[in-house]
Amino acid sequence: MTCCRSFIKIAKVLFFILLLSFFTMLIAFPIYWIFASSLKPADELFVLPVTLLPGRISVQNFINLFNKTDVPFYFFNSVYVSVWVTVITIAISTLGAYSLTRYHYAGRELIAKLILFAYIFPGILILFPLHQIIVKLRLNDNFFGLILADLTFTVPFCLWMLRAFFAQLPVSLEESARIDGCTKIGAFFRVLLPIATPGIVASCVFAFILSWNEYMFALVFITKDSSKTLPLRIAGLLGHQYIDWGILLASSVIATFPIIIAFMFFQKYLIQGISAGAIKG
Amino acid sequence: MLISSKKSLQEAAAGYFLILPVILVIIFLVIYPMITSIYISFTNKRLGVPFPKITGFTNYVQVLKSAVFERSLRNSIFWTLASGILQFILGMTLALILNQSFKGRFFFRGLFIVPWVTPGVVVAITYRWLLNGMVGIVNQIMVAIHIIPEPVGWFSDPRLVMPVLIYINVWRGIPFMMITLLAGLQTIPVELIEAAKADGAGVIRRFFFVTMPYMRHVIFIGLLIFTLWNFNNFDMIYLTTRGGPGTFSFTLPIMIYSAAFEEIEYGKAASISSFMFIFLMIIAMIYLQMMSREGDE
Numbered sequence: 001m002t003c004c005r006s007f008i009k010i011a012k013v014l015f016f017i018l019l020l021s022f023f024t025m026l027i028a029f030p031i032y033w034i035f036a037s038s039l040k041p042a043d044e045l046f047v048l049p050v051t052l053l054p055g056r057i058s059v060q061n062f063i064n065l066f067n068k069t070d071v072p073f074y075f076f077n078s079v080y081v082s083v084w085v086t087v088i089t090i091a092i093s094t095l096g097a098y099s100l101t102r103y104h105y106a107g108r109e110l111i112a113k114l115i116l117f118a119y120i121f122p123g124i125l126i127l128f129p130l131h132q133i134i135v136k137l138r139l140n141d142n143f144f145g146l147i148l149a150d151l152t153f154t155v156p157f158c159l160w161m162l163r164a165f166f167a168q169l170p171v172s173l174e175e176s177a178r179i180d181g182c183t184k185i186g187a188f189f190r191v192l193l194p195i196a197t198p199g200i201v202a203s204c205v206f207a208f209i210l211s212w213n214e215y216m217f218a219l220v221f222i223t224k225d226s227s228k229t230l231p232l233r234i235a236g237l238l239g240h241q242y243i244d245w246g247i248l249l250a251s252s253v254i255a256t257f258p259i260i261i262a263f264m265f266f267q268k269y270l271i272q273g274i275s276a277g278a279i280k281g
Numbered sequence: 282m283l284i285s286s287k288k289s290l291q292e293a294a295a296g297y298f299l300i301l302p303v304i305l306v307i308i309f310l311v312i313y314p315m316i317t318s319i320y321i322s323f324t325n326k327r328l329g330v331p332f333p334k335i336t337g338f339t340n341y342v343q344v345l346k347s348a349v350f351e352r353s354l355r356n357s358i359f360w361t362l363a364s365g366i367l368q369f370i371l372g373m374t375l376a377l378i379l380n381q382s383f384k385g386r387f388f389f390r391g392l393f394i395v396p397w398v399t400p401g402v403v404v405a406i407t408y409r410w411l412l413n414g415m416v417g418i419v420n421q422i423m424v425a426i427h428i429i430p431e432p433v434g435w436f437s438d439p440r441l442v443m444p445v446l447i448y449i450n451v452w453r454g455i456p457f458m459m460i461t462l463l464a465g466l467q468t469i470p471v472e473l474i475e476a477a478k479a480d481g482a483g484v485i486r487r488f489f490f491v492t493m494p495y496m497r498h499v500i501f502i503g504l505l506i507f508t509l510w511n512f513n514n515f516d517m518i519y520l521t522t523r524g525g526p527g528t529f530s531f532t533l534p535i536m537i538y539s540a541a542f543e544e545i546e547y548g549k550a551a552s553i554s555s556f557m558f559i560f561l562m563i564i565a566m567i568y569l570q571m572m573s574r575e576g577d578e
Contacts, residue, residue, distance in 0.1 A: 011574050016378070016381070016418075017384075019374070019378060020378060020389065024389070024392065027395070027396060029409045030404075031407070033418065034406070034407050037410065046416050050416065050418045091302075092303055092306065098299060099295075099300040100300065103292055103295060104292065105297060108296070111300060111304065114304070118307045121315075122535040122561065123406075124513060125557065125558060126310070126538075126553075128550055129315070133314060133317075149310070151310065155306050155307075159303060180402060184292070184295065213398075215402060215516045216538075230400075231400050231403075232404040235402045235520055238405065238409070240548075242407070248406055249410065252402075252406050255403055256403050259398050262367055263391075263398050264391070270394070271390070274464070274465070275461070276464075277466030279464055
């Protein structure tokens with residue numbers, strides 16, 4: 001009966017909307033809650049019953065953040081580290097991925113497996129040995145030590161992703177460039193890189209986000225307050241006996257903000273990157 | 282095509298040269314430290330011992346006897362399995378939802394990725410705030426609708442702390458799983474689905490007999506990556522509870538960190554690392570076995 005069929009159709013749509021709303025709530029509510037809470041004035045923050053929307057919008061928490069703590073300073077530390085990690089990672093990974101996909105030499109597949117091994121290798125296992133090496137080299141509390149440590153996970157990850165990307169691109173374009181007299185390296189810079197831009201952008205975004213959010217190595221390698229990265233500094237605030245939630249919430253917003261912005265612009269590349277890695281495996 | 286041997290030698294040299302930085306990074310920053318760790322595990326290196334001596338398997342035996350290790354191992358296994366399964370189920374559900382074309386689909390896709398790009402420390406703060414014993418909104422709501430009589434100490438109750446942490450970890454991991462599975466879903470040829478529909482297969486049947494089998498490879502890769510990622514995870518638990526209350530939310534990574542940097546017992550930390558490494562090798566081998574079996578099919 002037609003009315004039965006349309007009833008089922010409506011039920012399906014309703015079910016779909018229900019499911020979607022449920023998950024949106026589950027995923028988005030915590031994020032919303034942090035932003036909303038950070039804008040609540042102190043007297044509304046700790047009062048029961050809790051209000052869903054801030055009664056009064058107040059930026060007092062942010063003002064306190066800037067006046068009472070030095071958190072914004074660490075913002076720049078994080079930027080410095082992340083930018084360096086990204087630049088070095090991209091430089092090494094693009095060349096490496098090119099080598100793995102466009103050159104032929106003995107042991108190529110073995111090296112690919114080595115990189116896979118490094119990719120899945122847990123950072124925690126090398127945490128303290130690497131720390132001892134870094135201390136011996138007097139690189140602790142030095143950004144360079146942290147940058148090196150971050151490379152241990154950004155390089156395998158980006159290399160793997162770029163390899164999947166490059167493998168998908170046809171060789172014919174480079175070959176015709178070489179017939180026209182271009183060197184192999186020249187073909188790399190003039191033909192491959194321009195076409196591979198989405199993949200490279202994806203790698204940049206990944207390397208930046210991964211190193212920005214990185215906590216474990218920073219925790220151990222940086223002890224001098226002035227060299228701390230943002231996540232490290234904020235986590236330090238969380239550990240105290242007396243927690244100033246207002247400042248903590250405001251600092252969370254500051255820490256997440258650049259990521260969300262970068263993400264809004266580069267969402268497409270991020271998804272392409274993960275998808276490429278998923279398919280090629 | 283005839284390639285002169287000199288040219289192919291040149292090409293090989295160039296190839297090696299380009300991949301050299303990567304190899305150097307891996308050798309010096311991954312392999313060398315790991316070997317160092319294995320060596321240290323056989324010594325008594327700790328705070329107050331300026332010249333460590335070889336002590337054989339002492340560290341290993343002591344670790345095996347310790348109750349904290351047993352708890353860490355149990356927690357690690359529980360954490361990895363529970364997180365992985367939930368991340369898969371929920372990630373798959375969201376991937377299926379996003380695979381439908383509907384208005385605002387790209388907006389939701391972006392929204393659902395947010396948990397993964399958020400810094401770990403922010404996630405920890407978010408949930409400590411949400412589940413706060415006194416002013417957390419979750420407790421508020423649950424009391425208001427009479428699920429529980431009074432606010433719960435989500436992070437202070439030893440029985441609740443691991444499940445709560447697992448939930449937080451699942452929340453954080455869903456986006457990556459979702460995108461991975463979505464990529465797989467989008468490779469399924471439409472004709473296959475249409476054929477199944479024409480044969481009268483309902484939604485559920487189609488999913489289990491067409492979709493899932495076709496995506497075997499992607500699902501496999503996803504589960505492997507997540508099993509490893511979850512097992513090795515240090516950040517989420519440490520940032521949220523430091524392994525507390527006491528040692529109730531200790532997992533193997535947390536225990537290694539605690540041994541090396543809180544107790545300053547390097548020999549102990551190194552031996553736990555070796556155990557964890559062995560465990561990972563076992564997991565990897567199981568997966569390789571399953572993968573070669575898949576390849577034969």
